[in-house]
Amino acid sequence: MSQDILVQCFVEALGVQAPVVVDSLKYNSIAQWDSVAHMTLIAMLEEKFDLMLDTDDIIDMSSVAKAKEILSKYGVHF
Amino acid sequence: MNNLDFFYNQPSPYSLSKEHKREAIELHLSRLDTHHYQNCKSYQNMTNSFRHGNWLSSNSLLMPVRLFKQQELKSVPQEDVFKVLTSSGTTSQVVSRIILDRGTASNQSKVLVKIMQHYLGLQRLPMLIIDHPSVVKDRTSFSARGAGILGLATFGRDHTYALDDDMTINIERVKSFSEKYSGQPVFIFGFTFMIWQYFFQELKAKNIHLNLSDAVLVHSGGWKKLIDVAVDNTVFKQVAYNTCEIKRVHNFYGMVEQVGSIFVECSHGYLHAPDYADIDIISAETMKVLPYGEKGLIAVSSVLPYSYPGHRLLTEDLGTIYGEDNCACGLKGKYFHVHGRVPKAEVRGCSDTHAVEQKL
Numbered sequence: 001m002s003q004d005i006l007v008q009c010f011v012e013a014l015g016v017q018a019p020v021v022v023d024s025l026k027y028n029s030i031a032q033w034d035s036v037a038h039m040t041l042i043a044m045l046e047e048k049f050d051l052m053l054d055t056d057d058i059i060d061m062s063s064v065a066k067a068k069e070i071l072s073k074y075g076v077h078f
Numbered sequence: 079m080n081n082l083d084f085f086y087n088q089p090s091p092y093s094l095s096k097e098h099k100r101e102a103i104e105l106h107l108s109r110l111d112t113h114h115y116q117n118c119k120s121y122q123n124m125t126n127s128f129r130h131g132n133w134l135s136s137n138s139l140l141m142p143v144r145l146f147k148q149q150e151l152k153s154v155p156q157e158d159v160f161k162v163l164t165s166s167g168t169t170s171q172v173v174s175r176i177i178l179d180r181g182t183a184s185n186q187s188k189v190l191v192k193i194m195q196h197y198l199g200l201q202r203l204p205m206l207i208i209d210h211p212s213v214v215k216d217r218t219s220f221s222a223r224g225a226g227i228l229g230l231a232t233f234g235r236d237h238t239y240a241l242d243d244d245m246t247i248n249i250e251r252v253k254s255f256s257e258k259y260s261g262q263p264v265f266i267f268g269f270t271f272m273i274w275q276y277f278f279q280e281l282k283a284k285n286i287h288l289n290l291s292d293a294v295l296v297h298s299g300g301w302k303k304l305i306d307v308a309v310d311n312t313v314f315k316q317v318a319y320n321t322c323e324i325k326r327v328h329n330f331y332g333m334v335e336q337v338g339s340i341f342v343e344c345s346h347g348y349l350h351a352p353d354y355a356d357i358d359i360i361s362a363e364t365m366k367v368l369p370y371g372e373k374g375l376i377a378v379s380s381v382l383p384y385s386y387p388g389h390r391l392l393t394e395d396l397g398t399i400y401g402e403d404n405c406a407c408g409l410k411g412k413y414f415h416v417h418g419r420v421p422k423a424e425v426r427g428c429s430d431t432h433a434v435e436q437k438l
Contacts (some may be wrong), residue, residue, distance in 0.1 A: 028160070028180075035228050036214060039237070046235070054189050054200050058232050
């Protein structure tokens, strides 16, 4: 469930296909995940999971795996 | 590798007293001297000839900022190059090109976060951006203005643009933002000239008064255009209060050659060097370091530049240092004012990124 929402957020914010969104996908490793898309992604994650991320979380969110780890801190289970 | 853990582990970005700072920053900068000397041929050549000429007050080369326009200065292998920052890409002049590897880019973001959190807190605040949304639309080529807005956007949420694409203020949007977050802290960011011209002046002309009394206004980009119309920091702050009731205003001094380690204005109106950076005032005649209180060329150092030799820079700005560790605001570090550009230096900087649009 959370996994599907997470993938959907990446798909919409980055404009990529769902199979691209794997744990090893890293920030800035593909053209679509740049600093602009990153802020769109953050806004989308906050909306869909109904939470508010800190500045440090945004800087730390350097991969899909890391995104899961950070969201877990806020009580989202994967 | 450029390990900054010592600095990251300090309780605040303004905690090192001068003895500790001198030791820590000089150790770090001298490591960077060696790294750049070994990995950047141009830096090595320049250092050798400067040492030979023996006209520097220290053994370390201060890189003149305009050299970043004239050549590509790089201290990492080409395959490690991750991004190239350019300055003021919308003006007709030659732009600076700053070569970044992943490590340097990541440290820039981290240090900017450490410094800004000191003023804004850990939580991201609702953010009003005094610019128009198109400034960040073209993702392949950001102007310095777009890059600045994006960098600072990390500290906000519900990003709201105060201006429309034709640079006119969108009163509805601004009013609904200020009403929605009335009584809550918010973050306002923009470039000094744009805020003055397209926000404050428009509010005044339209006789609109906003209540943004819990806002923190952060701005940058140079005063040149405002000094021409006799607006200084005091006037700027007064108008911020009169039109929007904004009490907390922080200007900052920074440059594309040292992104991240910015110098932010404290509660007493002085720009402050954070632990990650330092400033000296150099005499243009003798190239020697001037004592506090004297006006001269600003030289800045930063522990961040690893992929390009920009850790010790000679700028074309004039400034005065007033002291170190004894500012009334309580923060450690040297505190200073910037007086503007050296006469006849080429026009550069974020504030000029609007020159082209204005002519349209």
